[in-house]
Amino acid sequence: MSEEIFVAAPAGTAVGDNAIRDIRITPVAFADPPLLNTVGVHEPFALRAIVQMRTGGGAVGLGETYGDAAHLARLALAAEAVLGGDVFAANDMRTRVARALAQRSVTGGHGMSGMVTGTSTADRVLSPFDVAALDIRGKILGVPVSELLGGRVRGRVPFSGYLFYKWEGHPSAGADRWGPALNPEGIVEQARSFINGYGFGALKLKGGVFAPDEEAAAMLALREAFPEVPLRIDPNGAWSVDTSVRIADRLKDVLEYLEDPTVGLEAMAEVRRRTSLPLATNMWVVAFEHIAEAVRLGSIDIVLSDHHFWGGLERSKLLAGISEAMGWGLSMHSNSHLGISLAAMTHLAAATPVLDYACDTHWPWKREDEDVVAPGTFAFDGGALAVPNDPGLGVELDTEGLERLHRQYIDCGIRERDDTGYMKRFDPSFENTAPRW
């Protein structure tokens, strides 16, 4: 049994060497710990979709994206539409995807559980095909993807240690290997284990879970425990303007930036006027059409890129150019992801001249034995990854791992990320409201 999507040019059709002959989209699920955020808590499994694109010449490229059911339905439409297109023709691919989605409407499935909902559907769907096409181009030309994005400007990409409040384990399963982190001491302990394991030189806390002053206390505890490490907190819009200003003032000598303290570009602009702390966003500037309003209002200092919803690697490069032109700083966002995405993020970061901060990644929260790329592909050193040197993305599909995670997808029954619904099972009074404080 399989729930894969497979589309192919009709048998007997002439398909050029660089044209797309077939595409396989495999939904997968991998174990995820009960990480807390302001909309709820991560379910036992995170979903992704793995794209395998094959040309007439036999080259295969890989992409990775969200695995929610509605997103899969849109991926299927887009896959049909890009068949026969040239993997070098980025403009054409974007047009085909946009046209396919304009013809059929599918709602839901943004893969981010209510935290980020304004992303561009067309860019979100385009992304894995863009990445797979770049993987193929690199393989055909014999160069890494970073060289196709203007060339690497750094050989190693620094990532941040992404800390979460968490339960000791999923209620059905008992304590997991990380144990609980529900107060400043737990967060400091988690940070210590992340730094020991990966060497991270920057730390980010997912906030919006406990009262703002408790989370500020966690940041102050991190500062005391790690005096030299840049710190950030992201409460995902859980705070009012006044609360944001008060906490920003409390943390103004502690944070490198404050991410999405409050709701919407206007409120962000008011917070920004009232504090000296740089403000970042990954919630209110998440599509190209949001940029002008953010500039007009003066809402932010830093934008977080994420190739999964900014339309792939080439359009993320466009975002980086825009960010540089606007005088913004640039950082990088992450959702729960597997190795194909990590490779893509690393190539993109390597080829982005102005990238001011260590990139976010959920990587440490993933089991080492669950992935769709060969084990041992990535080795963090000093919190950074070396940019792969092999052609394309430089990662190889682990077909056995893919099969296992696809089986897990079928068995786990989750078809849509729902942090809020999962939280409500344990706390029926929980509501997804913002700002919460």
Place this chain on the structure above:
Amino acid sequence: MSEEIFVAAPAGTAVGDNAIRDIRITPVAFADPPLLNTVGVHEPFALRAIVQMRTGGGAVGLGETYGDAAHLARLALAAEAVLGGDVFAANDMRTRVARALAQRSVTGGHGMSGMVTGTSTADRVLSPFDVAALDIRGKILGVPVSELLGGRVRGRVPFSGYLFYKWEGHPSAGADRWGPALNPEGIVEQARSFINGYGFGALKLKGGVFAPDEEAAAMLALREAFPEVPLRIDPNGAWSVDTSVRIADRLKDVLEYLEDPTVGLEAMAEVRRRTSLPLATNMWVVAFEHIAEAVRLGSIDIVLSDHHFWGGLERSKLLAGISEAMGWGLSMHSNSHLGISLAAMTHLAAATPVLDYACDTHWPWKREDEDVVAPGTFAFDGGALAVPNDPGLGVELDTEGLERLHRQYIDCGIRERDDTGYMKRFDPSFENTAPRW
């Protein structure tokens, strides 16, 4: 005798196949008619610089840029700096050029005679090297430059007929083949000859020369003579805000856009608030750092790209992406140019998905027997050019033409474009002031 600049990797240095081994920069001059604008009149010769870039593997790429003395001095610094760099490494080339220019300061030489002075020096100098590197990349990979820019979205690029008020000829030389155009009838006649010769489907008048109502009368005469042809006028900031609003109202049913009626982003924003006519600029948004202010003020509807000062073709693609994100329209600006630039403009336009208007070009004002590319390379059909299909830019250097135009450069004695100084020779009372009316 030669005034060429030639830089090369030291003899005996190992230079990789795709690395830049040497660069030759040849200043050239070509005959130019006495075209009038608000800062003066075109001199008898226009200057350009031709860049020939050669790799260790022997591939040669072409670029074309301004020929002013100070610009040449900066090109020489940049050429030294990019030697040894990889033609595929765009980020690296940009860094090398910026660094070289930061170390030595050369003033003047922007090549646009006081009309556009705020362009980025680094992007202006980078441009011909970016174009030459793309030409080489295309030749190595066997694809046209447009394919390296995301792939063509149109096979033919429409240009506009660029009308100028002009004297009957240069005072020292008598009437030229176009004759005078000093009133509405002369402009209509010029338009007719341009449309007959090239098939242009859009017309632009360089204004700012005569009283605004006389120029408005010329536009109304064009509308009457050519009821279906989109029209634009560009007075280069010669009008006050009140004059701009008054003329805009007079022409609001006649123009597709009004380009740079007045001086500066704030005054443009005021005009825009007071008229329904779309406003375009090629004077106040001419570098990436101008974009945010234009967005904040709401100064424009349309930005004109020009790869000669926006940093080459890849950064012009960035501008196009920004323009699309801001909801602006996009058009393309031109200075007096030769065939390498025309090829580059055509490839860029072909690969720009959202390009709303016919591109400007000075091409018809150039003698057909003066160029640095082979005669007959370009044939306008219905006002449009077919995108070259040969690898790279798809144009071949005419070494004899280059030699002749270089000799003309040496002989003509012009080393800096100076429309105002040339005008003052005939009208000593002339002053370059803006707004003039």
